[in-house]
Amino acid sequence: MIVFIARRLVISFFVLLAATFIIFVLTALSGDPLEDLRQDASPNKAQKIADRVERMQLDDPIPVRYLSWLGDIVRGDLGVNRDGHSVAIMLGEALSATLQLVIAATVMAIIIGVIIGIVSALRQYSGFDYTVTFAAFICFSLPIFWVAVMLKQYMAIEFNNWLKDPVIPAPVIGALALLSGLVFGALTVGDRRRRLVSFAVGLAVGGGLFTLLSVTRWFADPGFGLPLVLAVSLTAAVGFTVLAAGLRQRGPLYAALAAAVLGAAASEVFGPLLADPTWLEIAGLALLTVAVCAGLGYALGGLQRRQAITAAVLTGLFTGGVIFVDRMLQAFNSYSAAVRGRPISTIGARTPNFQGDFWQMNLDSAGHLLLPTMALILVSLATYTRYSRASMLEVMNQDYVRTARAKGLPERTVVVKHAFRNGLIPITTLMAVDFAGVIGGAVVTENVFGWQGMGNLFIDGLNTVDPMPVMAFFIVTGTAIVVFNMIADILYAYLDPRIRLS
Amino acid sequence: MTINTQATEPGTPSDAQQGLAVVARTQGQMVRRRFFRHRAALAGMVTFGLVIILAFSSIGFAGIPGWWDKSYLDTGSLVNQGRPTLSVVPEFLGGDGVRLGEHPFGQDDIGIDYFALTMRGAQQSLIIAFLVAIVGTVVGTLVGSAAGYFRGKVEAVLMRFTDVMITIPVLIIAAVVGRMMGDSGAAALGVFIGLVIWPTLGRLVRGEFLSLREKEFVEAARAIGTPAKRIIFRHILPNTIGVIIVAATLSVANAVLLESALSFLGLGVQPPDTSLGQLISEYRSAMVTRPWLFWWPGLFIILIALSINFIGDGLRDAFDPRQTRVRA
Numbered sequence: 055m056i057v058f059i060a061r062r063l064v065i066s067f068f069v070l071l072a073a074t075f076i077i078f079v080l081t082a083l084s085g086d087p088l089e090d091l092r093q094d095a096s097p098n099k100a101q102k103i104a105d106r107v108e109r110m111q112l113d114d115p116i117p118v119r120y121l122s123w124l125g126d127i128v129r130g131d132l133g134v135n136r137d138g139h140s141v142a143i144m145l146g147e148a149l150s151a152t153l154q155l156v157i158a159a160t161v162m163a164i165i166i167g168v169i170i171g172i173v174s175a176l177r178q179y180s181g182f183d184y185t186v187t188f189a190a191f192i193c194f195s196l197p198i199f200w201v202a203v204m205l206k207q208y209m210a211i212e213f214n215n216w217l218k219d220p221v222i223p224a225p226v227i228g229a230l231a232l233l234s235g236l237v238f239g240a241l242t243v244g245d246r247r248r249r250l251v252s253f254a255v256g257l258a259v260g261g262g263l264f265t266l267l268s269v270t271r272w273f274a275d276p277g278f279g280l281p282l283v284l285a286v287s288l289t290a291a292v293g294f295t296v297l298a299a300g301l302r303q304r305g306p307l308y309a310a311l312a313a314a315v316l317g318a319a320a321s322e323v324f325g326p327l328l329a330d331p332t333w334l335e336i337a338g339l340a341l342l343t344v345a346v347c348a349g350l351g352y353a354l355g356g357l358q359r360r361q362a363i364t365a366a367v368l369t370g371l372f373t374g375g376v377i378f379v380d381r382m383l384q385a386f387n388s389y390s391a392a393v394r395g396r397p398i399s400t401i402g403a404r405t406p407n408f409q410g411d412f413w414q415m416n417l418d419s420a421g422h423l424l425l426p427t428m429a430l431i432l433v434s435l436a437t438y439t440r441y442s443r444a445s446m447l448e449v450m451n452q453d454y455v456r457t458a459r460a461k462g463l464p465e466r467t468v469v470v471k472h473a474f475r476n477g478l479i480p481i482t483t484l485m486a487v488d489f490a491g492v493i494g495g496a497v498v499t500e501n502v503f504g505w506q507g508m509g510n511l512f513i514d515g516l517n518t519v520d521p522m523p524v525m526a527f528f529i530v531t532g533t534a535i536v537v538f539n540m541i542a543d544i545l546y547a548y549l550d551p552r553i554r555l556s
Numbered sequence: 557m558t559i560n561t562q563a564t565e566p567g568t569p570s571d572a573q574q575g576l577a578v579v580a581r582t583q584g585q586m587v588r589r590r591f592f593r594h595r596a597a598l599a600g601m602v603t604f605g606l607v608i609i610l611a612f613s614s615i616g617f618a619g620i621p622g623w624w625d626k627s628y629l630d631t632g633s634l635v636n637q638g639r640p641t642l643s644v645v646p647e648f649l650g651g652d653g654v655r656l657g658e659h660p661f662g663q664d665d666i667g668i669d670y671f672a673l674t675m676r677g678a679q680q681s682l683i684i685a686f687l688v689a690i691v692g693t694v695v696g697t698l699v700g701s702a703a704g705y706f707r708g709k710v711e712a713v714l715m716r717f718t719d720v721m722i723t724i725p726v727l728i729i730a731a732v733v734g735r736m737m738g739d740s741g742a743a744a745l746g747v748f749i750g751l752v753i754w755p756t757l758g759r760l761v762r763g764e765f766l767s768l769r770e771k772e773f774v775e776a777a778r779a780i781g782t783p784a785k786r787i788i789f790r791h792i793l794p795n796t797i798g799v800i801i802v803a804a805t806l807s808v809a810n811a812v813l814l815e816s817a818l819s820f821l822g823l824g825v826q827p828p829d830t831s832l833g834q835l836i837s838e839y840r841s842a843m844v845t846r847p848w849l850f851w852w853p854g855l856f857i858i859l860i861a862l863s864i865n866f867i868g869d870g871l872r873d874a875f876d877p878r879q880t881r882v883r884a
Contacts, residue, residue, distance in 0.1 A: 068716075070723065073720050077725075077728055081728060083736075084736075192862060195809065196858060197854060197857050199816075199817060199833075199836065200850075200854040200857065203836075203840050206843075501821060516728065516731045524728070531725075
């Protein structure tokens with residue numbers, strides 16, 4: 055293993071070295087770095103040109119410039135851009151902005167994509183499966199910048215306008231209800247009658263829900279309130295128990311339900327603390343939740359102690375998440391007033407000069423993250439859906455799954471324990487590779503949404519024919535690609551013992 | 557996998573009479589059959605064909621005039637503020653009737669017919685996409701097969717070269733080419749993007765070669781002294797054709813999207829030349845006042861990419877030897 059890693063690192067180092075040379079030369083050749091100054095009309099034009107020529111060493115041939123850059127890099131100096139700003143500082147800011155953007159997007163794409171993919175694999179050749187497949191193909195074919203501009207227009211500008219008087223028009227309610235009915239119907243297995251019944255249920259639930267939201271003008275002052283938090287958490291408790299342990303033994307169910315109730319009660323108890331917390335306090339509460347829920351699972355779990363702990367901890371964290379979102383939504387009204395009724399923004403990472411409490415600041419970030427995240431998610435969501443569907447289908451046809459069924463295990467155990475875990479192996483490696491690509495891959499999205507991230511650093515460097523920022527960009531993204539690819543290989547070998555690293 | 561009809565004994569009812577006849581099919585016939593049974597792929601193929609015919613026949617190409625009388629270069633006076641005159645809602649449904657009108661896709665702000673402009677953009681995007689796919693596939697196949705067949709030093713050198721190429725962002729190449737080539741950029745851009753995107757296919761082909769070169773028929777060919785070139789092109793390559801065709805098809809779709817993204821960032825096709833992505837980039841600020849300038853090129857990008865993706869999916873299923881079930 056160590057030999058493998060060492061060899062890979064040495065080879066990768068030389069690969070990156072060769073790539074840096076090519077990129078440096080290409081960037082330097084791509085245009086005239088003095089173009090803007092040549093058209094400059096100010097009296098000290100000659101001085102400016104002389105300054106820049108000296109700063110960028112334009113009198114030296116390109117290979118010499120490359121070598122001097124390389125020498126600086128070895129000493130840990132990323133150099134200055136053509137205007138004399140430190141590239142290291144620019145890189146730090148850009149990296150933190152991009153990570154904010156892509157971590158949220160990637161995590162959400164993975165969770166949603168894997169769930170949809172697995173469900174559509176378990177319901178192969180159903181209406182849901184065909185719809186998901188078709189939707190994935192559409193997502194693959196969407197030009198991301200086109201989607202981004204559309205999102206700006208319809209999800210931000212028009213949505214903000216609509217928020218002034220948040221009444222959902224009747225045809226839209228009808229369409230949403232129909233959609234929810236179709237989802238319910240497509241997910242049901244069985245004959246036509248059962249499907250029609252679920253369709254009707256979905257129709258009624260969707261229609262009722264959206265009518266209620268519209269009549270009460272929920273969007274003007276959103277929030278859940280304690281009863282709804284409790285209801286959602288209890289439902290989640292049942293769901294997690296079904297997934298983790300099944301309902302045959304009562305222990306895990308009681309533990310999960312207790313976790314939900316305790317969580318909802320805690321939101322009242324910790325009310326003063328939650329009025330304006332810090333991230334540290336939130337992290338502390340999360341740790342407390344995990345500890346308490348683990349204890350609950352241990353105490354109430356009975357025979358299925360391990361599964362009970364899993365179910366209780368998941369429920370506890372989920373409840374915490376719901377409470378967090380609820381608090382954020384409660385701050386919505388004051389935040390919306392502070393930004394003059396335009397909570398969904400289209401440019402940048404935060405509202406300039408905006409100051410508020412913890413929840414309002416979070417809401418501000420969320421409002422800025424929403425659109426770029428949606429644009430970024432679309433494509434990777436489709437990839438994860440397709441991959442996890444294919445991988446799950448492959449696994450479900452394996453002999454060990456047939457064996458598991460044959461020895462009479464319940465379907466839940468077969469899917470969750472025997473199929474799901476093995477189906478995740480190829481997806482894990484995809485995640486690692488995908489994450490590396492996405493750091494440098496958000497160029498277009500950053501461009502449309504005016505996000506000062508890595509992509510912007512790179513594009514600006516290219517447009518101004520300035521190799522320094524471009525090289526800084528490449529050092530980060532190139533290293534990320536190499537490292538994450540190696541992590542993917544090691545993970546793969548660890549998860550699947552049949553694979554040997556050599 | 558050809559199955560011959562069994563000889564039937566005289567007197568007994570033949571398999572054909574019982575409806576049990578097994579028809580012998582060659583590999584190619586089976587692939588074609590599976591592909592044409594794949595409805596989505598067929599629909600994709602028809603759509604893609606129509607888009608190509610529309611793009612090249614309407615405004616003509618390379619000096620040959622087309623059936624559309626307006627040019628993508630002529631400015632004109634704005635009719636009805638340049639709104640599209642295309643109507644597809646028949647009169648009895650309360651619409652304006654099915655008609656094209658003077659400017660079916662509308663006009664841009666200086667009165668250029670937007671249908672002609674979109675068609676010109678589609679032509680350029682398609683040409684670039686095909687060039688990318690052809691160049692990328694040829695280079696990728698050559699490198700991959702050489703690396704996979706010869707192993708040893710050749711493989712080490714070629715694969716390290718592939719690794720270097722994979723890490724270089726396509727945007728840099730596009731920026732350099734776009735600036736250097738100026739007006740005649742479209743074709744050059746296609747070739748150069750093709751020269752950067754081949755590594756994916758190269759790795760795929762190498763993987764196929766690595767397993768195929770150990771097979772008995774290759775060993776037999778080597779034993780009777782067949783030259784390497786002949787073994788590669790005659791014995792191994794035909795067995796990898798499925799992988800290559802599928803990858804090549806999908807790379808056309810990716811190239812359309814890549815080209816449009818590059819042009820959108822201002823690094824691809826440079827004005828006055830145009831492409832679908834360049835059109836979107838140019839009119840992105842018109843989204844509020846003249847949304848049609850933004851809709852049409854986007855619609856064509858999606859149409860092209862979606863239909864090719866479906867064709868690629870159909871081909872993948874058709875070439876998959878594990879797929880025994882012929883879709884009804």
